[in-house]
Amino acid sequence: MIHEDCIEIFTDGAAKGNPGPGGFGTILRFKGIEKEFSQGFRRTTNNRMELLALIVGLEAIKSDQYAIKIFSDSKYVVDSISKGWVFGWQKKGFKDKKNPDLWQRYLKLHPKFKKIEIFWIKGHNGHPENERCDVLAVNAAESKNLEIDTYFEASEEKSGLF
Secondary structure (H helix, E strand, O other): OOOOEEEEEEEEEEEEEOOEEEEEEEEOOEEEEEEEEEEEEEEOOHHHHHHHHHHHHHHHOOOOOOEEEEOOOOOHHHHHHHHOHHHHHHHHHOOOOOOOHHHHHHHHHHOOOOEEEEEEEOOOOOHHHHHHHHHHHHHHHHOOOOOOOOOHHHHHHOOOOO
């Protein structure tokens, strides 16, 4: 049974150079309580960080009893989920699609929740939570504690870009 209350997830991703150093910022809110998550990576893309922000938010939720409302300024993430593209990509084995590792991680989480709604919000438009997520993402990308986006860097090496 889904409770009337819902868990809100606000997300943003950033990359300096695209690809380049990047980071994500995520805010989870439930009944007025907020938790923030962020991490930076030494070489990644903006789209990977936008998607990872959402995944980290979902992975942090310990209950499947609440509806989830996600707010993102990424058309890539919002359209891929709301228009069902990702489910078609999955059926085709993600052939010629970017970020299959992250999409597969998302798809493992998706059925765990009874109801997920995703909403696009305009970025850099004064939306308080989006602005905060942007600060988290940019600060993470600029931090000295950058992790390695192993999948991205390995795929870059294979393609001869790195």
